[in-house]
Amino acid sequence: MQNFPGVGVSPGRIIGTIRQMPKPISEPPAGEQLAAGTTPEEATAALKAAAGAVHDELKARADHATGDGKAVLEATALMAKDTMLIKGAAKLIARGSSPQRAIWESGSSVSEMLHNLGGYMAERATDVLDVRARIVAELRGVPAPGIPTSNEPFILVAEDLAPADTATLDPNKVLALVTAGGGPQSHTAIIARSLGLPAVVAAVGVDELPDGTEVYVDGAAGSITANPDDSLRAAAEAWAATASLLAEFSGTGSTADGHLVPLLANVGGAKDAQAAAKLGAQGVGLFRTEFCFLERDTEPTVEEQAAAYKGVFDAFPGKKVVLRTLDAGADKPLPFLTDSTEPNPALGVRGYRTDFTTPGVLDRQLEAIAKAEKESEADVWVMAPMISTAEEAARFATMCAEAGIKTPGVMVEVPSAALTADTILREVGFASLGTNDLTQYAMAADRQLGPLAGLNTPWQPAVLRLVGLTVEGSRAEGHNKPVGVCGEAAADPALAVVLTGLGVTTLSMTARSLAAVAAVLKTVTLAEAQELAKLALSAPSAVEARAWVREKLPVLEELGL
Secondary structure (H helix, E strand, O other): OEEEEOEEEEOOEEEEEEEEOOOOOOOOOOOOEOOOOOOHHHHHHHHHHHHHHHHHHHHHHHHOOOHHHHHHHHHHHHHOOOHHHHHHHHHHHHOOEOHHHHHHHHHHHHHHHHHHHOHHHHHOHHHHHHHHHHHHHHHHOOOOOOOOOOOOOEEEEEOOOOHHHHOOOOOOOEEEEEEOOOOOOOHHHHHHHHHOOOEEEOOOOHHHOOOOOEEEEEOOOOEEEEOOOHHHHHHHHHHHHHHHHHOOOOOOOEOOOOOEOOEEEEEOOHHHHHHHHHOOOOOEEEEEHHHHOOOOOOOOOHHHHHHHHHHHHOOOOOOEEEEEOOOOEOOEOOOOOOOOOOOOHHHOOOHHHHHHHOOOHHHHHHHHHHHHHHOOOOEEEEEEOOOOOHHHHHHHHHHHHHHOOOEEEEEEOOHHHHHOHHHHOOOOOEEEEOHHHHHHHHHOOOOOOHHHOOOOOOOOHHHHHHHHHHHHHHHHHHOOOOEEEOOHHHHOHHHHHHHHHOOOOEEEEOHHHHHHHHHHHOOOOHHHHHHHHHHHHHOOOHHHHHHHHHHOOOHHHHOOO
């Protein structure tokens, strides 16, 4: 057996064979010419043959797909035979370019043209770049980019996954996700939790295993073992038997002694909200409104925004829905709002700060929220991301009041907000801890970087102390303002117990994590949770904090969490 330690980000014990994610296709060298002895006619024929092979492969996949995946594959297949794309490349070949360089440049031109046309045509620009890469891969005789195809279920292994990589990921085929890079707050981790797939990140060397290798993945322990023995097979079978215990959430989060801890869902739109409601979520703790803005060159109208927000509100009539105003910037740039030339965008103009450089967008968003709230029955709370000072909190509260929004709040993800929570919470009605960003800012560790995964975990005692300070600030001078957690930390059942012990009032997570968190919470009393919180705070490292707490929660091992 060969072991690959990593960071567990989504629980589950699975055995299966692996398929490696093909490496990204590199750009052919600028100025690359036809190979000696090859005529332009021969090169053009080779290009057309490669494009035809790409079309046929995508069409075959589309024939076996359903829903959005089928539509994406069909549209991409058509683009592989696009006359403008192929003719443009043929002209460049006639001038001496190699087929790879010709299709690369032609793809750039067609993509830019479609992008400039706007609307539906702009949406096809990405398809062109996907097809371009696939044709180059075919010409090189290497695997095409994207999720590999397989007739049998498999464990997907990659350096890391971008959100675009998962457009056609079939959770019925992919048993688990494993990456050599990334961190506990990376896109891969978030995707895995949302799909309910066991996952391990930052497992150095796992991307060198050959396709077809049988491995054991423990998404809670953060380990991958190649060629597992009988004991690991038994562990996987035992987990499969107990997984059914975590299939449903009763709809009430509480400790063993009846202390209520409402369990809410993180959503990005109406579909997510409807799915979360079916899984028993007690409301929405984080509505990421930037999903209504992404892939747009222009700001949505107030009416368009209001319709999108109402779709989420209507899934939870009479229940709390916490909406985060636009969190653009850093890894979520928007052409009409953010500056792509910033040298350090994670520390730049993002979130609430965009109102200083592009005033009016936030006002119109608040207007749309108020409009949607009036037309729904949800209890709508609104919070701003990247609030750093009490002055900013007061200004946001004023903006909300002017728009007719009753319950303003703030995201606590900048350490200064945690340290001055007492003054900030004089100005607003609640706070919600975004542990993903709070961790990366507290530890000065980019959450996407695999080598920094050990730093970038909310089990860091420094991060837990910031959570505690925020709760203390919420109780200063008799405030008693609610403080929730909406970062990925809330989806970790052991950490959920610690957060409850620190005084957090609500926990919000991907809806698939609700049942597991509820199952563990109800095994401890509030007093026991408080003792475990003290234990975690006293640990000298994140590794020991996690290990010490987990040792006191045997239910985690019983449930494979």
